Amino acid sequence: MSVRRFTTAPSSHADEEARTTMPHTPKISPDASVRLLLDSQLESGAIPASTVHEIYQFGWLRDGSWCAYALDVAGHRDAASRWHHWVAKTLLRHERRVDEALAAVRSGEVNGQVMMPARFTLDGHEETPNDEEEWPNFQTDCYGFWLWALADHVRRGGDLDDELEQGACLVIRYLMGVAEVPCFDCWEEHPGLVHTYSVAANAAGLRDAGKLLGDQAAQDYATRLVATISGPEHTLAGGFVRSAGGDTRVDGSLMWLAVPLNLVELTDEVFQVTLHRIVSELGVPGGGVRRYLGDSFYGGSQWLLLAATLGWCATATRQREMATELLRWIETAANEHGYLPEQVAENVQSPIMLEYWRGKWGATATPLLWSHAMHVVLSDALA
Numbered sequence: 001m002s003v004r005r006f007t008t009a010p011s012s013h014a015d016e017e018a019r020t021t022m023p024h025t026p027k028i029s030p031d032a033s034v035r036l037l038l039d040s041q042l043e044s045g046a047i048p049a050s051t052v053h054e055i056y057q058f059g060w061l062r063d064g065s066w067c068a069y070a071l072d073v074a075g076h077r078d079a080a081s082r083w084h085h086w087v088a089k090t091l092l093r094h095e096r097r098v099d100e101a102l103a104a105v106r107s108g109e110v111n112g113q114v115m116m117p118a119r120f121t122l123d124g125h126e127e128t129p130n131d132e133e134e135w136p137n138f139q140t141d142c143y144g145f146w147l148w149a150l151a152d153h154v155r156r157g158g159d160l161d162d163e164l165e166q167g168a169c170l171v172i173r174y175l176m177g178v179a180e181v182p183c184f185d186c187w188e189e190h191p192g193l194v195h196t197y198s199v200a201a202n203a204a205g206l207r208d209a210g211k212l213l214g215d216q217a218a219q220d221y222a223t224r225l226v227a228t229i230s231g232p233e234h235t236l237a238g239g240f241v242r243s244a245g246g247d248t249r250v251d252g253s254l255m256w257l258a259v260p261l262n263l264v265e266l267t268d269e270v271f272q273v274t275l276h277r278i279v280s281e282l283g284v285p286g287g288g289v290r291r292y293l294g295d296s297f298y299g300g301s302q303w304l305l306l307a308a309t310l311g312w313c314a315t316a317t318r319q320r321e322m323a324t325e326l327l328r329w330i331e332t333a334a335n336e337h338g339y340l341p342e343q344v345a346e347n348v349q350s351p352i353m354l355e356y357w358r359g360k361w362g363a364t365a366t367p368l369l370w371s372h373a374m375h376v377v378l379s380d381a382l383a
Contacts, residue, residue: 026331028338030379033372034074036338037067040369041079045086046122052339053365058119058127061087061142062186063370065149066305069260070373072156073380081158084150088167090124097126098170102177110181112138116174118188136188140178141198143171147205148261151212160212168209172218175202179225185243186253187291193243196234197253199225204261226263230270239273242292250277251292252306259312266316275313283310284347287329298364299354301343304330308374315381327378330371339367340375 040051047064050056068083091098097116104114113129118139121127127137150168154160179202185195203225210218228234233244242251254274257263264271282290288302289310311326333344342365348354 026328027334027336028331028340028375030074030376032338033340033375033379034071034076036367036372037071037369037376038076038079041082042122044122044124045082045084046124047083047369048122049119049370050365050368052367053362055361056365056368057122059086059090059122059124060119061146062118062139065142065146066370067373069149069152070376072153072158074376077153077156077158080153084146084153084158084164084167086124087146087150088163090120091167091170092163093124094126095170098174101174105177105181112136112184112191115178115181115183116143118142118184136184136191138191139184139186139188139198140175140181141186141195141201143175144179144198144200144202144205147171147175147209148201151205151208152260154212165213168213169215172206172209172213172215175206176218176221179203179206179221180228185251187297189297190243190247193245193247194233195243196229196240197242197251197256199229199234200257200261200263203229204263229257229263235270237273239270239277249292249294250274250281252278252282252289252303252309253291254278255306255309255313259309259316266313279310282306287346288326288333288344290349294349296350296353298343298348298357299345299351300349301345301354301364302347303343304333304340304368304371305374308371308378311378312381315378320382323378323382327375327382330375330378335366340371341366342368342371 041047046059047067048057049060049063064083068080072080101115104110115138117126117137119137147168150164180194180199182192182194183198184191186197203222206218207222210222234240236248239250240254240257241247242249242254255278258266258271278289281293284302288304288307290300290302291306307326307330311323314323330340334340345354345364
């Protein structure tokens with residue numbers, strides 16, 4: 001089975017994303033995205049999700065690890081190392097919280113307050129709770145992905161010093177107890193479910209960090225996790241689904257099972273069915289990729305980082321024309337400052353919810369550094 005082709009085409013949209021109306025006119029280069037990632041990193045090594053969007057002024061383990069991965073890809077080993085050290089230092093400072101979270105799992109008293117958070121303040125502390133609204137912060141995939149990114153960093157020549165090793169050992173201990181615990185998905189939504197990508201990220205992290213540190217128990221558990229997501233709870237109609245327990249939808253995050261996590265081959269039949277569903281159900285002809293059907297966050301818009309991932313898959317399967325078209329679409333989404341948004345609000349699933357989120361949080365996060373990271377990754381794959 002081959003990936004279904006679709007082509008990108010320009011469109012006019014005069015809203016907060018300030019997209020160009022010129023056909024295929026790039027407004028940012030890969031080098032500019034690398035510079036923005038480097039300039040956005042704090043002296044401590046922390047990387048915010050966005051340098052401008054006030055609500056995104058936190059260090060998400062997932063977002064920052066993608067940025068560090070892109071910096072590694074671009075050859076900026078020192079900057080990537082600073083991020084990994086910031087994570088390790090932050091987590092070691094919260095070692096007591098790991099013990100509390102594992103105790104909660106053993107006692108069956110899991111809740112979002114006791115489990116380890118997915119994001120920290122930029123000075124490495126837990127954020128102050130908001131009495132008006134709880135912002136979901138219990139996600140396990142970010143810990144698995146950090147382990148994976150750290151192992152990849154070391155494979156590329158990064159040093160594994162005592163601090164990084166201690167941080168990795170702490171996260172392995174945490175994931176050995178929580179890798180399959182129901183939580184929020186990687187989009188901070190759908191609590192109380194076991195999400196396919198979350199388990200996959202944890203499996204990849206345990207596999208690679210376990211190999212790096214000589215932890216056979218972690219590697220064995222990773223093998224069992226891969227078998228779990230390949231089983232009937234996480235697959236349907238020949239492909240992966242977003243969550244166990246009856247959710248039959250596909251999710252854009254499932255592409256990461258192949259690239260970069262390498263849990264399945266790109267040519268694997270189950271993955272190919274999944275990718276075909278993503279293209280046909282979530283891909284927008286002439287545009288990007290939605291997260292999942294029924295998404296209402298900013299109307300269920302098109303995400304640049306998922307478009308880049310689809311382009312990455314296309315490049316790996318020698319469909320360079322498709323990948324190039326997706327890269328052009330991403331680059332024309334930049335605003336006049338050369339900033340890439342989180343998502344492009346065209347062909348949204350719910351115009352009403354688009355206006356709701358604009359009224360609640362303002363314009364979509366721009367720049368989203370994760371979008372810039374994926375711009376770098378796709379550009380590198382094509383090069």
